[in-house]
Structure formats: C-alpha cells, structure tokens
Amino acid sequence: MEVIPLIQYFFFDWIAWFLAILALGIILFISARRVCSTRMELFLLGLFAASAIFWLVSVGVPSTLAYPWNLKTYGPGSGPELPIKNALYFFKNFEKTIQKDEISRDPRDLPKPIERDEASVVKIEMEALEVISNIAPDVTFNYWTFGGQVPGPFLRVREGNTVELTLKNPETNIHQHSIDLHAVTGPGGGHAVTRVNPGESKTLNFKALKPGLFVYHCATPNVANHMAHGMYGLILVEPEEGLAPVDHEFYVMQGEFYTVGKLGRKGLQLSDGQAMLDGNPTYVVFNGKTGSLTDQMQVNVGESVRLFVGNGGINLVSSFHLIGEIFDRVYPEAALNVAHEGVQTTLVPAGGATIAEFTAEVPGTYILVDHALARLDRGAWGTLIVNGEENPEIFHGDSSVSEHTHDL
Ligand SMILES: [Cu+2]
Numbered sequence: 001m002e003v004i005p006l007i008q009y010f011f012f013d014w015i016a017w018f019l020a021i022l023a024l025g026i027i028l029f030i031s032a033r034r035v036c037s038t039r040m041e042l043f044l045l046g047l048f049a050a051s052a053i054f055w056l057v058s059v060g061v062p063s064t065l066a067y068p069w070n071l072k073t074y075g076p077g078s079g080p081e082l083p084i085k086n087a088l089y090f091f092k093n094f095e096k097t098i099q100k101d102e103i104s105r106d107p108r109d110l111p112k113p114i115e116r117d118e119a120s121v122v123k124i125e126m127e128a129l130e131v132i133s134n135i136a137p138d139v140t141f142n143y144w145t146f147g148g149q150v151p152g153p154f155l156r157v158r159e160g161n162t163v164e165l166t167l168k169n170p171e172t173n174i175h176q177h178s179i180d181l182h183a184v185t186g187p188g189g190g191h192a193v194t195r196v197n198p199g200e201s202k203t204l205n206f207k208a209l210k211p212g213l214f215v216y217h218c219a220t221p222n223v224a225n226h227m228a229h230g231m232y233g234l235i236l237v238e239p240e241e242g243l244a245p246v247d248h249e250f251y252v253m254q255g256e257f258y259t260v261g262k263l264g265r266k267g268l269q270l271s272d273g274q275a276m277l278d279g280n281p282t283y284v285v286f287n288g289k290t291g292s293l294t295d296q297m298q299v300n301v302g303e304s305v306r307l308f309v310g311n312g313g314i315n316l317v318s319s320f321h322l323i324g325e326i327f328d329r330v331y332p333e334a335a336l337n338v339a340h341e342g343v344q345t346t347l348v349p350a351g352g353a354t355i356a357e358f359t360a361e362v363p364g365t366y367i368l369v370d371h372a373l374a375r376l377d378r379g380a381w382g383t384l385i386v387n388g389e390e391n392p393e394i395f396h397g398d399s400s401v402s403e404h405t406h407d408l
Helices: 004-035 038-059 084-092 187-193 223-227 273-278 373-378
Strands: 064-066 081-083 121-136 139-146 155-158 162-169 200-207 212-217 232-238 248-257 267-269 283-286 298-300 304-311 318-323 327-331 340-343 345-348 352-359 364-370 381-387
Touching: 004 038, 081 084, 121 283, 187 200, 212 223, 212 304, 212 352, 223 273, 232 248, 232 304, 283 373, 304 318, 304 345, 318 352, 340 345, 345 352, 364 373
Parallel strands: 121 162, 139 267, 155 232, 248 304, 298 381
Antiparallel strands: 064 081, 121 139, 162 200, 212 232, 248 283, 304 352, 318 345, 318 364, 327 340, 327 352, 364 381
16 A cells, blocks of 8 residues: 555645744744844744744644645535544554455446336345445555445336335444435435434435436535545436336446546545546546446347446536447436437436437447547546447448558
8 A cells, every 4th residue: 555645645735834834933043042132032932923823723723634634615514524533544444444356336237127017115225335446457546335336236116116225334434424316306315314324324215206317326525525436326217117128238337536646646545625626537437447348248239238327427527429339319318208319429417317229230349438538548438349240231341450650
C-alpha cells in the first residue's frame, strides 16, 4: 500500500501550516530580541499571537478529513469529508478491510424476466459493503458498494409489486449508508427509513407504481461522495405485461471516480473532494473500473440484445454509443411508454438510465463508449462481441492494413 498521498495531505495541507506559523513566530522572536526593547518585543509577540489566533478562528481547526482540508461547501448535508476518527480507523485497520479481487459486476449478472403474473410481495436483501479493490491495474481505491461490486445488484420487480427491501450495514463498515431508489414514491426514495449505521439493518416497504428502469443509490450525506465511491445500481420495474423477450440482456453502468493522484498513479488513492466539486473526474468507467467489459458480452449473428444502461454520475451526462451498430429501439430516459427507432447515440443523464435494443447482424467486436470520447482514455469503454457467419450483403471490405502507412 502506498501512503505517500496521505503523508502529503497531512504534511503539506495541514501540519505544515501550524509548523510555518510556529517557525515564523520563533524567527520574529529571535529577531526582535536583537533590535527591540523587551517591552516592544512582548508587544510584537502579542500582536503575532493575536494574528495567528484570528487566522485560526477564521479558517478553523479541522475536525474532518477532506481533500483539500479547507474545502468549503454549501450543500444540505456535510461536504465530501470524513470524520478524522473514521479515517484513522480505516488506516489502522487497513489489513482487516475486505479486499475484493473483482470490483466489477459482470454485465450478465442480472435476474431473468419475471414469469409470475399475480401481484405479490417481493423480498430483497441488500448489504452496503466497504471494500478495497483496483480501479485500474495497481491503482487501489476504497470503494463503498451495494453487495461488494459496482454497480450494485440488478433488482427486478413488476409494476404493482410491493417490495420489502432490507438494507444491512455490517460491522466491518465504517460509515452510515442508506438507499434512495428512483422507483420509490416517498420521502428520500427510501433514504428516510433506511439510514443504517455499521451493525444495523432497516427495512423499507414500497409499492412499485410506475414501470421503467430506475437508478438507486446511497443517499447518506455527502450523497455525491458516497456515489463517487461506487454506491449505485439499477432497478427494473417491468410493466404488467412484461418486456418483449430477447436473446440477451446486459447490465452496464457508467460512473466517475475522483482521486488525489492523477490518472494512472499507482497505490492507494485518496478521494479528491475539490475535483468532485469541479466536475473533473480522474476515472470515468463502465461497471466500476477500467477494462471491466472485455469478453463477457458475447452474442451470435441474428440474436436480439437489450442493454440496460445506467449512469451513476455524479457530474457527467453519458452520450452512450455502440460503435458499429444502430440501436433499433431506444427507450429514452428508460420510460417504457416511448421508443425511438434508429438511434446512434443516446443520452443517459446522471442519476438516470436508458434501454437500448438491437439485433446483431454482422460479426465482429463492437465497442461501447461514452461518445464524449476523451473519456475513453479515463476508462469509459467496453466491448461486445458478435460471433457468426459474415454478412457481406450488409458489410464487407478488406480489413487488412498496409504496413507502409506513415506513423500517425
Ligand atoms: Cu453510503
């Protein structure tokens, strides 16, 4: 584990200020002794002490760990900061913190379509889990998750169902968590009745009134900070008649991570509150980390595909696009009463979702992107592989590349 960012934080952003004031005071004291009378020296020293106290009162002595430490925010809850005791507890118990080999949820990891017809009570158990995992090769991050992976589990219910959702916060965690489901009608989308501290669990009951694909996320303040640690997922409320059957359904969710170390900096990365406020993510990824979607999504020519796509945000709107494919149907903003046909790129709002459907016609490797393409280099891409016979009527050509091209 690399602790240099933490040392930098404590030394340069915090202790250094106190040391600087102390050193300045000593220098002034020594200088004043040489040139001033004792009375003048005491006067200058008093003036300096008063100035230092005035400065400390206006800036404040930090009681929380934030980066940068003097970050000032005006949200309804606390800013993107942690109680210092939580941060110290984390580093003291670092070896005991759950290490997760694979933070990325497999895009195939979602329940099958609901077959029962009658309205019923659906019981769901969820666990908030704080874990350590890699966001990129050798780059480590302290994720806060639902169920130990990003995004959280794909929840699937039907319009009219009553849902009994229990959220558990195990004692291995340090922070309070909760859940706000956009499919819920009621205070905080459920947050108001699911605030759980480590060692607690609470149950939310709600009726799924509207069909659609909805984001859920942790809503414990600072909400953006919890989401920027990975606490989001999707819940599908199927319409009463269900969705049209398809051959493959996949679960993809975009998200942002803000680290003090720049892109690719190895070791344990601290969360950067200033970058979060500035909307300047270090990593923009699908399913929790860079390179998460490689060969899991495989379909055959002629098969129909449905993509459930969400955006955890917390700053960016995704311009979701599948290179080399036109979506036959897109349900904009994942409302199921409207479908657009023949769509190239579709918006996925922060805290929103979309459903995109197509039939694979030509074999090859297709790349999912946020078409704000600079984000590819921050990690926002994945692949979907279509296997099968060539389809020259739709696509053919010579795919070889001459070796005599100029370097680009
Ligand atoms: Cu949380």
